[in-house]
Amino acid sequence: MKTKYAIIFICIVALVIIEQETNILSRVSDELIQRVTPHPTPQTQQGLPSEEPEVEEDIMDAHSHSGGHKHILILATARTGSTFVGEFFNQHGDNMFYLYEPLYYVNAMLKRTTNGSVLAGIHKDVLQGLFLCDFTPLEKFISPRPLNHVTPTLYARHASANLCEKPVCTPGVKDVWCKKSCGPLNLTLASQSCLTKEHRAMKTTRLRQLDILRPLVEDPRLDLRVIQLVRDPRAILASRMATFPDIFQKWRTWAQQGKVPEDDEHVKWLKEECDSVRMSAMVGLSRPRWLRRRYMLLRYEDVTRYPMQKAEEIYSFAGIPFSSQAREWILRNTQTTPANIDPYSTMRNSLEQADKWRFSLQYEVARVVQMVCGPTMELFGYSLVDDEKTLVNRSVSLLDPLYLM
Template sequence: MKTINAFVFICIVGLIIIEMESNILSRIILYYNLYCSSFFILSTFSTMGRRESLSEEQEGEDLGTHNSSGGRKHVLLFTVTRTGSSFVGEFFNQLGENMFYLYEPLFHVGFVAKDANATVLAGIYLDILQGLFLCDFSPLEKFILPPPQDHVTPDLFRREVSVSLCDEPVCSPVVKGVSQRFPCVNRQCGPLNLTMASESCLSKQYHAIKTVRVRQLDALQPLLEDPRLDVRVIQLVRDPRAIFASRMVAFALGPKNEKGLNEFIENCDRMRMAAELGLSQPRWLRSRYMLVRYEDIARDPLQKAEEMYRFAGIPFSRQIIKLILRSALTNHTYNGIYSTEKNSAQQAEKWRSKLPFKVAQIVQNVCGPTMKLLGYRLVDDEITLIDKSISLLEEKEFL
């Protein structure tokens, strides 16, 4: 106990010194904060390990994982494009052998149902998500092109991102002469056998899906009310100015691109309306909705990851701590604009030196209500925009 108290004192003194030195690189602060946080969390695990007298039920309640039915846990990472969701999704993907994670499975719907209206699309998305959380890939198979043969496909979108789909037993032998659009990266696997994927899914306790394609939160009500499922929705949001700056790079979006600008405004409104509904806590969303800002994750990945895990009812393990320390501090990126590894602190603020002030003003004009709701400060001049010592993030607590 004395050792822990001494370490706490050292951490506090160190943080005060760092904060007083305005020229210290922000990356050093993040390293130090994460190191201290990881020590506290790991020491908590050690203490818990020594409490052998705790009953299994008490332990489950402490971690937020107790469920009277003993059922599986389902997490839907609900967001719009360019919010850092690929990075945040890794917090769940890398959990280990008890997690089944899918990256944007709804991608395939747009090609087959491209002329469908919003109501029809919402119904299709709901059916697919419901099926996938129940480990049934048949609703999704209808939209994969070319159609799977005997439930086998080489074309599932971004298969290589999912640990579960590139690990045993789903990783089948390579088939000569069969090319794959999204082959596994860390090991050689044959085309994806969806029957094997379904069996793997059924063997795991935790299921998570990331999607940017569901337009309205209320369209998910039947999913959350399905008695066969225990779904928790995590809405990931980000400063609209940062989203716009990212879309300028990823999709060549500019203020004169009318179609792209209208789509951006629609996404901004979607983000706000979903947050308004979620924070109003209707009965069907009560204790099943959580709003998280990307910027808060970037500032303290360990703390926010622990909060998300607790909300979802998933134990926060040593393995996930190591993942976050690696992912949040890395300078290495891969998969280009859809990278899952980034220096989170640097990435969260990078847009401020890239986005022209006039463009920032346009974004503020069209997304003002969204920014106010989510706690993003407006800027009145270019100096404030590029001065990263000035925070554009209000301290705000969400449900």
């Protein structure tokens, strides 16, 4: 019996010694890992929780072949203020090459005849080429087809400052796009001009899926940052009804009648768009490793209220110094109310713009938008209204004040 207890006692002592040695080895191992592993400082992006330090190689280190060029893509939907936000980069100065809606011709030619996955792949290839200053992938979609890389026009050419300046803007007749004497667009000259610029930015409302951009984000030749711009779906619809009266005639009729058929195809389409925007944002907000420090979610309402502050944050995110030219442009274009404002203009009183839609959208329409876009509105911090009185009460904010601020 004594021998039995002795054996048990010896076993317990041995286990204690082994556990202590294991703890010592573990502490030594942890100390060695801390010495040899870089610990990046946690960074906080507006509206998102701070990132945890990574032991793995930082995705930013994979872009050593970009030559110092920064690439920015503004991802949005129609009437979200993307033209206005795009001007933050278009007005940056001489070292920025900016393109406005480069996917216009792709969608015009293929959207109704090509399935979504194939179209998304084409979007990716065209954007990749343009970020590398190669206009060749885009040429095959321009109609009529460019002759010797020269096209008489390019969609909204005037909206890209680089394409209306020398050497791209060659002498010629007055160009309806550039609104000055400018010959047909030579895409070879445009490519050469692009290559001389330090940074490149684009904005598009024709791309829905954020995840198709992964090959571009991981391309070592690019240093791509994605800004997803969102806006209250009720405000978007109000703006579209005013800007595109023919396309949104059904909504205008329903608004006058005070009744929206909830099972109509137009309502289903609105739900699909809200869902796609939300799904893309959820990809970005989930912070997959390939998107860390490369995705920014931006609310248009916050830009209209604090344009200078948000511009500074956008430039900081992009890794580009905030230029004096861009700063001056923002000051000029956010404190003015033109007598007859062009719906495509970037000049406006930004504070007035934020809630303007609340006085033009009928409550019944707003109610249906809330019904089909509720999850999206909740994700982005847009409050619902229960009656018309609340909708038009400017003292009642429809924004979560703590969201993205």
